[in-house]
Amino acid sequence: MKGRNQSTAIEFILLGFSGLSNLPVLLFVLVLITYMIILLGNALIVLITFTDPALHTPMYFFLRNLSFLEICYTSVTIPEMLVNLLTREKTISFSSCAAQMYFLISLGGTECCLLTLMAYDRYVAICRPLVYTAIMNKGVCIQLVVGSWITGFLAMIIIIILMSQLIFCGPTEINSFFCDFIPVIKLSCSDLHVLKVVAFICSSVFSVIPFILTLTSYICIIITILRIPSTTGKQKAFSTCSSHLIVVTIYYGTLIIAYMLPKTDTLRNLNKIFSVFYTVVTPLLNPLIYSLRNKEVKEALRKALSKCVAFARIMEM
């Protein structure tokens, strides 16, 4: 009970931008512009996949939900970073910190599930084309997406429950831009064994299993594509999954780099900068990759744009 009181009353200080704070205005503008691009790009994907009937397929249904998730994910961290930069107000209460962390890890888990679903969708489309519409019907797609969100948010409750038991007695300065898991638990003076084991199991389940499933899907996809006799047939099949392949490669690439970076003190700043990179890179690149590489999305954007232009002309008259 005593520990509980202590930990709820506590305030953390986010040290993220100290050391870089001679450039606050420049950093503020840079982060703000990045955030705007992320919001705009992903909102455009949500809008266009919703309104254009040509994009009413399972693949774009999953993409829409992924873009929606990216908006949530960045909105958990970036606005707070901006306030931090602008007001120099660096304290954050324990409960806000725990809430931020809970949303971050839950959305991260959900993202892994969604990316895996998208790989499975491509697997069925390319390797089992005859039963595609039977397997990926609307009801199943909705169930799969809702299942991903529930899995992500339920599984991480246990970590937050364990975290709320921690006692903090030492310095409360977090060397990060937001309430990241490792920098926060490092400040605790409780025994961290159980929490560390549970966190390890959770992160393995939510990264290794999706990775293996995605890899398996793509191995089957590549084998199937190689068996297609004509070159145009090969290209056509590959073009439907290339955007997703790039996105998952970047996603797991950054995950593996983040995992392999040594967690020593000398590399602390590198880790810190990398954590920012990690939170903005997939949300930023997803809409770009899908809208620049994908013929159907490009076509839908072109149609929407010409409608807007037509509408503007009407307004002029």
Ligand SMILES: *[C@@H]1O[C@H](CO)[C@@H](O)[C@H](O)[C@H]1NC(C)=O
């Ligand atoms: C994505 O799925 C979640 C859970 O089913 C739902 O709450 C959310 O509205 C969906 N978002 C979009 C844009 O479809």
